[in-house]
Amino acid sequence: MAQNKPDPAGLKLRLVAAQRLKNVLAGDNFSPLTTAELADGRDRALANRLITTALRRQGQLNFIIHTLLDKGMPGKSGTFEAVLRLSLAQLVFLPDLGAHSALFLAVEATKRDPKARHLSGLMNAVLRNAQANSAKFGMLSDDLLIPDTFGDTWLDAYGEEAISAFSTALLAGAPLDLTLKTSDAELIDALGAEKLIADSVRIDQRDRPVEALPGFAEGQWWVQDAASAIPARLLGATKGGRVLDLCAAPGGKTAQLIKAGYQVTALDSDATRMERLKQNLARLDYTAETVVADAGNYAPSAPYDGVLLDAPCSATGTFRRHPEVIWHRSVGDVAGRVRLQRALLANAFRCLDASGVLVYCVCSLEPAEGENQVEWALDALPGLELWPVTPAELPGLETAVTGRGLVRTHPGMAPGGRDGGMDGFFVARFRRR
């Protein structure tokens, strides 16, 4: 009886990686492969490296594919495109992995997919052509990394130097930032972390999953990008006051508000995400009232001293961890978010007590979702005034405070003077006159 031949080494991880990349290209958010998806740690690390390289280099890969496939991408071809992108990423941008495995395993992976099988010859020909031109492709301009949808707006808003830093940040990815429950030098040391700004610390290199890091099980910190930790710190509502956290899940800012001593109501429209918020707070031994409702029409029984609105947005500021967002979002998507943010801002204002404080923030680099929304709010919501943030409130990040007292961070910034960038965030603080 014929024996089944074992899979060639490295094939399985490529099949799993191709499926994940295919889903992301079709619109899913990227999340790294987990142990359940690929048990072997080295395979998993390699598969995640291939996927993230293909996503970060998407603009350059688009150019390469356009050059090599004169008839364009074949339609209805299963995982063909994903396998091609992973293999081009390896051939051109990860030369340390060797070209042979990229070619051989790409053809094998194509043969395994009934919808792509007939294209294994094309896969082989295209990759051989790419291999012959890999030195030229490896020197493609970084300008290709940022899609046209955002390139011009960002150039106007942030300037050439920042855009070049964005490309560097996109390729480098994000370090792991944590917010500490209490500042503890021993814990920071055990984590291999360095202090960043306020109670944020940064881990540049780690050899284990987040859940296995010191202090996780004991609830001594939570994962939160340094930029994402800024808005809650700026609330400045009455000490011990009642604060409404709108769009709260999974609860990073809720935890900060509780830590600051407020009585917090956390609201989110997504019941599943709210369960995650509850689990996160339970691990930290923090408590908040939780409400599953639409922030656009929620009517509290009593107004709040402070409202934090972390509005749903295009999330373009998170491209270091989610390189796909800049390729998924269209100008139309941004316009849709702008309308939603206005509805949520108007209701956030309604939930505010006389002299209450409102912090509005988005993890977006689009002025339409940030700076321009301030103009809209001041015009459309009589009784609301800007309460400018001062540079002294953001030690280590004074340059993020604009002349008008708004906060704008971006991936080219150095929090606390350190490398590694930070998410693009916009924060405005208002109060009721």
Ligand SMILES: C[S@@+](CC[C@H](N)C(=O)[O-])C[C@H]1O[C@@H](n2cnc3c(N)ncnc32)[C@H](O)[C@@H]1O
């Ligand atoms: C940027 S995330 C919030 C992150 C969170 N504030 C944190 O710091 O962990 C946006 C959240 O808005 C929620 N959301 C979207 N539309 C909403 C709406 N109309 N009402 C309430 N929540 C909404 C989403 O479910 C999502 O959890």
